[in-house]
Amino acid sequence: MRIRHSEERDIERMMEIYSFARIFMAEHGNPNQWGPTNWPPEALIRDDIRAGNSYVCLNNAGKVIGTFFFIHGKDVEPTYRKITDGAWIDDSPYGVIHRIAVDGSEKGIGTYCINWAYERCGHLRIDTHGDNTVMQNLLKKLGFVRCGTIHVEEDDNPRLAFEKTTLR
Secondary structure (H helix, E strand, O other): OEEEEOOHHHHHHHHHHHHHHHHHHHHOOOOOOOOOOOOOOHHHHHHHHHHOOEEEEEOOOOOEEEEEEEEEEOOOOHHHOOOEOOOOOOOOOEEEEEEEEEOOOOOOHHHHHHHHHHHHHOEEEEEEEOOOHHHHHHHHHOOOEEEEEEOOOOOOOOEEEEEEEOOO
16 A cells, blocks of 8 residues: 545545445444535545645555545644643644545555554544544554544534554
8 A cells, every 4th residue: 555645636536435434434333424414525625635635545556545634733733722521642743634534445544544644743633523433443453542522613523532642
């Protein structure tokens, strides 16, 4: 597997992967994270690509099998400034992954993407819906610690906030 920046030519495939992910999440007890709003919208994905924050994961044959948003810096995610029911571990610049989705064609795609992002910054934050036990289990397996709860603008459902840092 390898990771590269997403390009406009990837959008159709990325939207297919997001569609697959919405179905997968609904079938695994998480129908509300992306389902009701058909999240993420194509316009947002196009914005992510233009900003250089959208990535795709390719298998060894060069097929796009996963996608995610990644950015790194100081306070790069405004919704992470307010955390309840806990606290962040590390206040240094951090990376953020959003909108991670895979097509389910191979084992370990999500792990590969998250590890790739962590290797670039050594300090990563991610949030997920309370019903997304698949992602919660993956994050715990990869050494992330649940730090509290954050809220997003897209809906009223709180998100569980996780962090992995070299400090811990």
